[in-house]
Amino acid sequence: MSSETKQILTTDGIPLEVSLKKAEKKNKIKAFFLVAPLLFFLFLTYVFPIGEMFTRSIDDKMVTNMLPKTFKAMEKWDGKELPPEEVFAGFYLDFKLLVENQTQGKLGQRLNKEKNGFNSITKKLLRQIKRNKIDESISIKEQIMKVHKNWRNVEYWQAIKRTAPPYTFAKYLKGMDMYFAPDGSIAQVDEDRRIHRILWLRTLEIALFVTIFCFLMGYPIAHLLATLPMKYSNLLMICVLLPFWTSLLVRTASWMILLQQQGVVNDFFVMIGLVSDDSRPEMMYNKVGTYVAMTQILLPFMVLPLYSVMKTISPSLMRAGKSLGGTPFVAFWKVYFPLTIPGIGAGCLLVFILAIGYYITPALVGGASGTLISNQIAYHMKTTLDWSFASAMGLMLLSGVLVIYWIYNKLVGVDNIKLG
């Protein structure tokens, strides 16, 4: 028999294999077209804007665009001694153009961040130009150097040169309390000004402890819910689901009422004689408040995955463990607990991911010592308007979250997330 006679044909004479592949491909396209609208929408409004945050975070084109002639002339300058006449001339022409457009102030501010003193010496130069004191027919270098002694200082010209590249990772370094030293190496900021590192560590610490607290409190009740008869467990499940469905701000508000100095918790402590009436402890606007409120708010996210895993564990396994001679503790530890590990992984990762990006609750009950990295991002977005720094910090946080998300996806699978 030849191979051609073996081939099965469909009624219209096409080999079955080809026809099947065609149908398969058609189905693939059909399935993809159903997903396409959402995918397109998300890419347009969400994924690309996040990518845009990256370009924004490294963008440093402002000075590059403001001083094109200067940087062109600086290409030939070795950067060790005062630049040659061409650089001064280029700078003068660029600066004059900025003065005509009245944007020289921005240049002064930006350069001042690079090296202190630029604000005043650019203003001095501005005054000279406005009074037409600069004569373009003779050496511009000599005239600019006469405006202020710092224009004769090579360090200032080196600072201008450092701003030449259109991209910089300086914002990322700033997020880790580091900066580019004048010689181009990476240096640490002074110890008493390292605020960001404290925030990163605090964010990690709070997320970690909230996860641990949620686990310690969530495990027993998930076990109880999974082992109780349906009619009781359904009733108790409401205690988990009602907070889950209640507005985050409502829950935060209730903690603000409970934890304030004249609040219910302090009243209770005074009543049972734990503290005296005039030394009520401060429980809000510090870490205690953040821990308590965040644990209660995130607890349902721990209980629900644990519950759905525990529900599938047959009670006969524990009975078998006990009948084989294990004490209840041994049976629990050797039989039940290992079976719940998938649920523990899912719950802990979910709570950790949510806790690390928390914003509203720490901002309201955290006070100064309870603020987290998210609060800092919001502060730079709204108050200092340093959007490129906010973007850089956001992306640093995002990369951490994506690593955990990737682990979560490997361990649990996103399609196994259970809701309610």
Next chain:
Amino acid sequence: MALPSYTETRYRIWHYIYIGICTFVFFFLIAPLFVIFPLSFNAEEFLVFSEGMKRLDPDAFSFRWYHEMVYGTKNPWGLAAKNSFIIAIFATIGSIILGTLAALGLSSRHMPYKGIIMAILISPMIVPLIISGVAIFFFMAKVGLAATHTGIVLAHIILGTPFVVITVTATLSGFDHSVTRAAASLGSNPVNTFMKITLPLILPGVISGGLFAFVTSFDEVVVVLFLAGLENTTIPVQMWTGLREQLSPTILAVATCLILLSTLILISAELLRRRSERLRGINR
């Protein structure tokens, strides 16, 4: 949870400790919600229980703050409630349409790159809201939709679709595809099959995803804070400003209404879940 009569004393003690811990945790979860109810009827304008309230004196209680919430002068709650409902309803509709379509595609066994696409579609639920807020703000500012209802609705569709995708995919996982093939063999076109056969069967999942999307939008404050102008204020934004600046018991009146609303939503979600499990033949 009755213990067998032969239980040793130490396990008996351990059992009562365990019950005690569970009671404490349930109390910890639910009690904070109940402190709001009595305080919202406070006759005074402090957020603490007055002496009169502790004595259960009827004069210490009043509907003053509810009155203030509805009829107060220059009060923002009316506008905020209107905005919140409009935004949440449109965001829910958008999330349901986009999310259900995507879930149908994802549940097909022919779907290529299922894992990575699913991960992208779910990501708005995982990425910290502050980062989503910054990114969405940049986009909306660029296309000129910042400080508009449309912009906020679009933002909430982004945040709401993951919930619809998850619930509908879960419903479809128990879905018997032979019924749609049967419909097709009887001469029904795909749209008709979807409307008459598939949709009624997955409806509980769709509605429960829709409830999630509604609550997400109705409760969302971080992204709205970036996007909203004065005209687009919502209930959560007003609560946020209220809690930060002038703590007035009006907030507690609003909070009480919100708790009642979430109770309603919880009940409907639970009923839907049970119906869906019955339809899919899952018995627990």
